[in-house]
Amino acid sequence: MRRDILVAGILFKNYVGSFREQRKLLAFQIFVVVSQIPVVLSVFLSGGHGGAGILDVLERFGVDKYLIAALLSFFLSLLFWIPIIRGQSRIRIMSAAEYSFLLSQPIEVDEYVVGRAIFGGVLAPLVGAVILFIYLPLPVALLNLPLWRIPLLYAAFILLLLYAMLLYYTGIVITHLAELVGRKRILRIVGALWLMLSVEVGVLTSSVPVFAQLLGAPVAYLIVGLMSRSFFPFFGLIALSSVFSVSLVLFILRRLSRGVSPEIVTLIGAGPHLRDKTGKVEEAGIVRFAEMVDMNRILTSKIFIDLKRYKIFAIYKYGVPLVATVSLLVRFLGDLVGLFGGSGDLYEFWEFMGPIFGIVIFITIAALMVGSVIDEMKCFWIYRSNGVNDNDIARIIFVKLLLVGMIAPLMTAAMMVLTLDPLVIAAAFVVVTFYVLLMIPVMGWTGVRWGTRVKVSPLSPVLYYTEEVQRDPALQFIMMLVMAVAGAFAGLQMLLFFLVISIPYLIFVVAGISVLLVVIGERILRALMRRVEMR
């Protein structure tokens, strides 16, 4: 076990060590924690606004904490079964250093596998899951729970991430072992049967069957219990069993890993990985730059084709109308069953949650925004050495950021269609747009600063959100910055939303300031461009 932790430690250092040395990590961790205060405070100060409402509505639909815990248990169990069903028998890593250096050391494969699972469980809260950490206290505020639940929730959440990672790795190792003895297909059939039976029995009985939630239950019930007004019966036993389950799966993973071959680890070559998924572009889809004369058109076309191939416009074209349609349907069906008639609870809740959804959507999109700037900055040598004006580069980067960022207000407004209130829809759109514009200089700065430093690799920005973030300390830094600043502005946005709802004419003031922000944002990007150096 000591060597497993040693391996996890080496991996951890390999991934996050270098920026720890920059002494910025501590400052940012503090910043991230401080940044969540406005969000949490605004919810706490509202006195759990809307929380009771959603509980009442959910209960009306028969959704109680038992069902939520059962569903979470099912999804956790699914993490074990996913690699089995998919036949995934390899641990895929992206770090060449990890692959070529660490694996060539005298380390047993089982030590590596367990170490890597622990590492994954530890790293996850530091990277993507920071968002969840920021919003974890929200249920406490919404349901007026005692404040001491917050640290317990954090601890349970770390346990959940570690357990999830262990279950996933155990699934991979079992699939690998089955492959070694030529029984992979049978195992996959077993996995598929489990999934089919779980869904079928679940639909027939309108509940989650025990066998479907067995693996994930202890930790899932612990988390849901901590988020509930009253604990489950024998909650102490649940807490104990969750710790026991994690230890047991850790032990099983260790034992099973002794039989696997070193080939269980494969390095994902970013190029070939993408090469499998992409290919030639049809003749009709090729942009004819040679036919263009105007420099503005040439540069803007380049940005548009980039966004088109990242499927950004598909979100505008299909995603936003789909969300609006679903919102309308929910509203229509809700009215039919009297969901909204007698009580304004859900309406109130939705009004409250709108801006929060806006922030969450924005944070998701923020990674894409920063990634798109990083991509431009890595190619900055093309612009500069071909004599493109800095102001022109700033303009196209601004347009790119705006086109990606505007998904957030549109999505939020599409969700707010549920309220059928033009003021609420308009307020959500205007306020989230304001937020996006406020964040554009931050995203631009971050992308420019790191895009000129990050080691070159042929990856799409979408991947920055996943493996690439885990691989590159500089990108982890970016993600932390984005989340910290986004969190810091989030409280402001929420207050602004409620202000606009209560004083409607403010909508024009916010819109006016937004126009100003466009001008300011572009100026800031121009100033940034003039100072760009590609190290």
Added chain:
Amino acid sequence: MKLGRGMRLPVIEAYGLVKSYGSTVALRGLNLVINEGEIYGLLGPNGAGKTTTLKILVSLLKPDRGHVRIMGIDLHRYRVEALRNVGYVPEDPYIFPNLVVREFLEFIGRLRGIPRDILKERIERYLSIFDLQEKERDLIKTLSRGMLQKLAVISAFLPRPRVLIMDEPMSNMDPEAQHVFKEEVRKLVRNGSTALISSHMLDMVERFCTRVGIINKGVLIAEGEVDELKRRALGGEDATLEEVFLAVVRGG
């Protein structure tokens, strides 16, 4: 500027370049003058300041002190004008991953104001000689490193620039592409261009470059034609450039 008979116009001039990254000093007052029609090889151990120098010459880095003139134009004051004469290949070329090969080359061509018909003709030719014709509709992110390198080189050749500044241009290229590359550079130089190439491939530099400079710890420590360097460093022309390089670098 009036020049004597046989003298050539200085095309790249860098005087007193100083550049630091935090506490690390990359260049310590580097002077470099490259004349018209030269194929200049810039050599140096890792971390000597070669890439920093080249990046300063194309304005990707700003020197802390010193100044640069390209074709007699002050790079700092008239950057866009100066760089219209330059074709650049970076050490590790990252190219717009979501454009296809042809789109990228057309994009570069239009940025450089190459007339449409000439551009199409040049693209066809370069794709053909660098064996990338089959890849012209492929997304750039799907190309191998060697292909990316070829594409970066083509983008530098495309405007037929007066000055070529190339950082390890042949790395990852197959032997045939290396041969084509050298032939094209020679052709461009015959037509009035000048090339500055940074490389660790000493054999290639020895046979290909007309003049060589060796940089170490941010200063130019030796410069001259290959034979001249051999004479000065080792007292004879039988030595290889590798021996000269080692003698000069180790000798400080």
